[in-house]
Amino acid sequence: xxxxxxxxxxxxxxxQQIRIxxxxxxxxxxxxxxxxxxxxxxxxxCGHFRMPPSAYCPECSSREVEWPTLxxxxxxxxxxxxxxxxxxxxxxxxxPVVVDLDGAPGTRLNANVTGCNAEDVHIGMxxxxxxxxxxxxxxxxxxxxx
Amino acid sequence: xxxANQDKTAIVxxxxxxxxxxxxxxxxxxxxxxxxxxLKACADAGISIKDIDGFAYYSTAGAxxxxxxxxxxxxxxxxxxxxxxxxxxTSGGGGCxxxxxxxxxxxMNEDCKYVVTLMALQQLPQHRLGVVFGSAxxxxxxxxxxxxxxxxxxxxxxxxxxxxxxxxxxxxxAFGEIVMATRANxxxxxxAVRKNPLTKExxxxxxxxxxxxRRLDFCLETDGAVAVITTTMDRAKDCRHKPAVVHACAxxxxxxxGRAFAWMGMPDPHFASSGHKFTADRVWAQSGLSAKDMDVAxxxxxxxxxxxxxxxxxxxxxxxxxxxxxxxxxxxYDAATQGGVNGGVPVNTHGxxxxxxxxxxxxxxxxxxxxxxxxxxxxxxxAEFALVSGGPASLPVSSLILRxx
Numbered sequence: 003x004x005x006x007x008x009x010x011x012x013x014x015x016x017x018q019q020i021r022i023x024x025x026x027x028x029x030x031x032x033x034x035x036x037x038x039x040x041x042x043x044x045x046x047x048c049g050h051f052r053m054p055p056s057a058y059c060p061e062c063s064s065r066e067v068e069w070p071t072l073x074x075x076x077x078x079x080x081x082x083x084x085x086x087x088x089x090x091x092x093x094x095x096x097x098p099v100v101v102d103l104d105g106a107p108g109t110r111l112n113a114n115v116t117g118c119n120a121e122d123v124h125i126g127m128x129x130x131x132x133x134x135x136x137x138x139x140x141x142x143x144x145x146x147x148x
Numbered sequence: 149x150x151x152a153n154q155d156k157t158a159i160v161x162x163x164x165x166x167x168x169x170x171x172x173x174x175x176x177x178x179x180x181x182x183x184x185x186x187l188k189a190c191a192d193a194g195i196s197i198k199d200i201d202g203f204a205y206y207s208t209a210g211a212x213x214x215x216x217x218x219x220x221x222x223x224x225x226x227x228x229x230x231x232x233x234x235x236x237x238t239s240g241g242g243g244c245x246x247x248x249x250x251x252x253x254x255x256m257n258e259d260c261k262y263v264v265t266l267m268a269l270q271q272l273p274q275h276r277l278g279v280v281f282g283s284a285x286x287x288x289x290x291x292x293x294x295x296x297x298x299x300x301x302x303x304x305x306x307x308x309x310x311x312x313x314x315x316x317x318x319x320x321x322a323f324g325e326i327v328m329a330t331r332a333n334x335x336x337x338x339x340a341v342r343k344n345p346l347t348k349e350x351x352x353x354x355x356x357x358x359x360x361x362r363r364l365d366f367c368l369e370t371d372g373a374v375a376v377i378t379t380t381m382d383r384a385k386d387c388r389h390k391p392a393v394v395h396a397c398a399x400x401x402x403x404x405x406g407r408a409f410a411w412m413g414m415p416d417p418h419f420a421s422s423g424h425k426f427t428a429d430r431v432w433a434q435s436g437l438s439a440k441d442m443d444v445a446x447x448x449x450x451x452x453x454x455x456x457x458x459x460x461x462x463x464x465x466x467x468x469x470x471x472x473x474x475x476x477x478x479x480x481y482d483a484a485t486q487g488g489v490n491g492g493v494p495v496n497t498h499g500x501x502x503x504x505x506x507x508x509x510x511x512x513x514x515x516x517x518x519x520x521x522x523x524x525x526x527x528x529x530x531a532e533f534a535l536v537s538g539g540p541a542s543l544p545v546s547s548l549i550l551r552x553x
Contacts, residue, residue, distance in 0.1 A: 021285055
């Protein structure tokens with residue numbers, strides 16, 4: 003097998019190229035993010051967490067939700083090393099990670115990770131949230147190596 | 149219990165255009181290519197275009213990634229007098245072989261007599277899948293995925309492959325073997341896009357696009373059209389070729405897989421899988437067969453690791469043992485014996501999406517038909533059963549077993 007590639011620092015995709023849209027089910031998540039609070043959608047009836055936020059609890063069919071503030075820490079569940087900025091096609095090292103969120107069993111976020119070289123990202127790595135300003139005044143949760 | 153519709157319908161006609169490298173089919177239009185595939189499938193079946201009275205699409209009737217098939221337009225273009233069945237499976241390429249089950253539903257309900265299933269693909273620069281994924285302002289659901297820079301299907305599949313490598317020790321060598329083993333099946337295929345034998349050194353020199361996946365782990369980007377015609381067994385007996393009998397067919401999946409890599413919420417062990425366990429179990433239950441009974445497996449190969457994960461989900465090997473199964477040569481086709489290697493079942497004897505052409509799964513159905521007819525270029529000797537699978541993606545995915553008549 004060939005040797006692993008040495009990529010160097012894992013970068014954040016620039017916030018000014020990122021847009022999101024919201025709907026009434028998802029907006030509380032993004033409003034909390036704007037206040038630099040990480041939350042997840044929790045069923046107020048049975049306590050089951052679900053992401054992305056949606057209209058019904060898949061366990062008990064309740065429409066009632068809570069938005070607890072999470073610790074903002076998590077664990078890398080999987081990842082991929084990418085080498086082109088998707089907006090420009092230019093060489094750009096970034097690492098999308100799938101993160102298991104602490105304090106909200108079964109929920110994840112997809113984000114970028116920083117604070118280490120791309121080749122050092124690994125499954126099981128502990129991460130903490132960091133906040134990236136994006137278009138339209140929204141704020142995106144990303145992660146850095148804990 | 150055996151499927152109520154087992155051996156009641158058959159694929160009787162197959163038709164395809166040339167396979168063009170992405171974007172090279174212009175100035176042909178997508179309906180021009182679709183029409184050629186349908187007319188060729190009618191000629192192959194020995195029926196008139198005017199006999200066609202049903203359409204069973206998949207991919208939400210998509211024609212590639214931006215165009216849509218429209219039954220009214222097709223019947224006015226091609227001159228079918230009446231249409232009495234027009235339906236589609238939802239989601240994407242995962243439904244490809246499942247569309248034959250949809251055709252069977254229409255036929256067994258006596259809605260129609262001859263059903264077309266087709267795909268046409270024309271990837272002009274603005275129609276490329278990666279571009280389509282990445283350029284759209286994300287909807288509220290996709291706003292939880294796209295900002296991470298997971299914009300191309302290769303990015304998404306790499307995340308699953310990485311988890312499989314972590315859990316089971318799967319290696320990039322196995323991904324390379326899948327590409328090389330299926331490339332070895334195209335040197336004698338005039339229409340194949342990639343025909344040169346592939347060495348390990350060439351594979352390892354292929355550029356890393358989304359680590360752990362290289363360019364050669366990604367399928368081709370092809371323009372072209374493929375159509376097949378399904379009818380009832382009594383009508384099939386009057387067609388030109390030996391019928392490719394629909395022995396089992398299922399689409400769907402389970403909630404744990406759900407949106408799959410369009411969200412990344414799957415728990416283990418579903419995450420590092422192809423999401424095919426549910427439909428695999430259904431076609432095995434419908435038929436009373438298992439993986440070892442298959443003579444050939446036409447496994448949707450948009451990305452090489454997803455072949456390995458389907459081998460596990462269909463039970464060609466145990467979960468987590470795909471790496472060793474592949475590296476022991478068991479997916480290869482041996483032309484000398486017209487059979488498998490080392491006790492395995494030959495996979496993608498046509499070269500698959502990785503090497504022959506990528507028409508969102510339709511070429512796998514065509515190869516399954518030719519294998520059970522006994523007319524395949526890389527014919528498996530006395531092939532009785534062919535498995536065809538549809539692309540691991542958001543549900544539904546689907547599975548089909550064809551049987552020789």
